[in-house]
Amino acid sequence: MLEIKNLTKTYDGKLILDHVNLTIKDDEILTIVGPSGAGKSTLLRCISGLEKIDGGTFLLNGEPFDPAETKQSEAVIGVVFQDFQLFPNFTVLQNVTLAPTTVLHVSAADANREARDLLDRLNLNGKEDLYPYELSGGQKQRVAIVRALAMHPQILCYDEPTSALDPDLRQEVAKIILGLKQDGMTQIVVTHDMDFASAVADKMLRVEPV
Structure with a gap:
């Protein structure tokens, strides 16, 4: 609370x-x-x-x-920003795994596994290797939510x-x-x-x- x-x-x-x-x-x-x-x-x-x-x-x-x-x-506390703030030079998967691996020191294998599970849950399977410019507004929104959730x-x-x-x-x-x-x-x-x-x-x- x-x-x-x-x-x-x-x-x-x-x-x-x-x-x-x-x-x-x-x-x-x-x-x-x-x-x-x-x-x-x-x-x-x-x-x-x-x-x-x-x-x-x-x-x-x-x-x-x-x-x-x-x-x-x-x-x-996690934040999903209005403009999403995805890194344009990173793929969807890289955007999601960056903070868990660099801040939480999660192994790359574990971070990738959880990221794929979260992406699948939010109907983003198959989008892992796309870049933000290749996504719709709704897809960017969901990637931003997944990225926040990956930090638990x-x-x-x-x-x-x-x-x-x-x-x-x-x-x-x-x-x-x-x-x-x-x-x-x-x-x-x-x-x-x-x-x-x-x-x-x-x-x-x-x-x-x-």
Whole structure:
């Protein structure tokens, strides 16, 4: 369980997040919604440790936790970025196995085996040797999810996972997220798509501009 207490974040003296309090239970899907500029993505970046907070505390399973200071090898929180951030000069398989082998020090054989299992599970079998430019938007999205899962995070975060997808692919992403919930994955989804948010959420947080 992740607890956030009185989280505050400013940029250049402007208050973006004002004493946010939030509890995310294990296996729960939280969606964060709100208008552009309200701080949705900033909140996600603070939770994932990509931004340092100005005030407040995090508790993970009741223990103090600083996402910005936690060693990457602990793989507590994974992130699926809006623009996927796949390495263009790496194949799908190389994109997925890079972090497990270099950060977690998993053997190449084990990393490849797990990557292929995850790719197969998300209907990406046969795409292992393709490069990102050869993939559709939906396929890139799934590769980004597989890459995050390969690090065995406790919590998986998504930043606008449906922003570039058509309605059919949005439903596909919803099925993936709900399927991961059944496997016990705690997930946080930032989205402007209220229909999508309602379809996957156990809990919804609406943020407004400060």
